Amino acid sequence: MTEGITTPGAGWRRADGPPAQKRQKRRRRGGGRPGGEVAMVEEAEFTSYYGRPIIKPPVWKTPDVPLYLFLGGAAGSSSIMAALADLTDRPALTRNARYVSGGAAIASVVFLVHDLGRPERFLHMLRVVKPTSPLSIGSYILAPFSAAAGATAAVELLGWFPRLKRFGGVVAALFGGPLATYTGVLFANTAVPSWHAAHKELPFVFGASGMAAGGGISMALSPIDEAGPSRKMAVAGAAIELAAMHRVETEFGIVSEPYHEGKAGRLLRAAKACTAAGAALTVVAGRRRAGAVAAGVLLAAGSLLTRFGVFEAGMVSAKDPKYTVVPQRERLAARQAGDRVASDGHASTITR
Numbered sequence: 001m002t003e004g005i006t007t008p009g010a011g012w013r014r015a016d017g018p019p020a021q022k023r024q025k026r027r028r029r030g031g032g033r034p035g036g037e038v039a040m041v042e043e044a045e046f047t048s049y050y051g052r053p054i055i056k057p058p059v060w061k062t063p064d065v066p067l068y069l070f071l072g073g074a075a076g077s078s079s080i081m082a083a084l085a086d087l088t089d090r091p092a093l094t095r096n097a098r099y100v101s102g103g104a105a106i107a108s109v110v111f112l113v114h115d116l117g118r119p120e121r122f123l124h125m126l127r128v129v130k131p132t133s134p135l136s137i138g139s140y141i142l143a144p145f146s147a148a149a150g151a152t153a154a155v156e157l158l159g160w161f162p163r164l165k166r167f168g169g170v171v172a173a174l175f176g177g178p179l180a181t182y183t184g185v186l187f188a189n190t191a192v193p194s195w196h197a198a199h200k201e202l203p204f205v206f207g208a209s210g211m212a213a214g215g216g217i218s219m220a221l222s223p224i225d226e227a228g229p230s231r232k233m234a235v236a237g238a239a240i241e242l243a244a245m246h247r248v249e250t251e252f253g254i255v256s257e258p259y260h261e262g263k264a265g266r267l268l269r270a271a272k273a274c275t276a277a278g279a280a281l282t283v284v285a286g287r288r289r290a291g292a293v294a295a296g297v298l299l300a301a302g303s304l305l306t307r308f309g310v311f312e313a314g315m316v317s318a319k320d321p322k323y324t325v326v327p328q329r330e331r332l333a334a335r336q337a338g339d340r341v342a343s344d345g346h347a348s349t350i351t352r
Contacts, residue, residue, distance in 0.1 A: 055324055062308070066308045067111045068108050072105075075176070078097045078098075082098045082172070092223050098152050101214075126139055138183065141182055151164075151168050192317055194252075204241075209303040209307070211237025214237075215236075215237055216278060220292055234296070234299050238276070258320075264312035265309075267309035267312060274301045279295075
């Protein structure tokens with residue numbers, strides 16, 4: 001029971017890796033230290049105690065959470081598209097966007113409840129309003145949105161209560177934008193290094209990805225002559241998503257690394273290819289039936305892969321100690337350098 005504690009060197013190990021091996025002295029040959037000094041310390045490795053990550057990774061499950069993110073984004077943007085189409089007298093686009101919004105909203109709730117484990121846990125989330133918690137506020141966005149979008153899709157299908165249908169569509173549209181973006185705020189509000197560093201960019205990534213998916217799906221389902229707003233939404237969403245995701249992947253030093261490597265890197269490269277191809281095809285061939293369908297499928301696939309890739313990258317950064325330690329050391333070094341500069345400036349002022 002006490003072997004890991006009493007055995008020298010057995011406690012510290014890489015997160016999810018083997019115990020650190022006992023250090024041995026090695027003599028450098030040629031080109032080493034002057035006089036052939038013995039290297040007393042090997043190159044430093046990032047380790048954590050007993051193989052545990054330094055921070056606690058989120059307990060969210062895959063594919064439940066990435067699917068929830070994708071469906072919520074598509075539902076939110078589709079509800080806005082449905083309201084705009086209704087106001088501009090596009091009945092087919094209005095109907096299809098309402099179906100997409102309502103169906104995706106209900107499916108997203110199903111995946112969220114499955115991730116929570118028990119349905120009553122979602123109801124417990126509605127017992128308290130905590131303005132400082134994106135999860136709490138998100139619950140109060142999801143609940144009215146899914147009710148309004150689901151009811152609107154149902155009465156659209158049944159052909160009942162046209163005034164109630166329009167009212168429900170407006171309510172869903174009001175909550176659609178917050179629903180598509182709050183999950184980016186939720187991710188960024190965690191201690192996960194690769195999510196937290198991009199706290200300004202992730203809401204734009206998720207919102208724009210939802211625009212690309214919702215616009216693409218409604219474009220693929222609707223007549224060409226009514227799908228103009230869907231094409232514009234899809235192309236705008238794809239462009240914003242690619243630009244924001246580029247910043248996430250390049251602007252944050254070592255914590256941007258997980259977005260390029262391993263499974264997350266493969267998912268995000270595929271997402272980028274699908275999104276760019278879908279946007280280009282929308283511009284070139286979106287006014288033809290086959291082109292609209294192919295572009296819509298590509299944009300939806302790109303949005304889905306983006307959610308899986310971002311989720312995977314965050315989980316990798318939470319489990320590897322270096323993504324927590326290196327940024328902490330960099331911030332400490334920058335703070336110390338700033339203090340030295342301030343101290344030198346103060347001393348110079350006194351000398352004068």
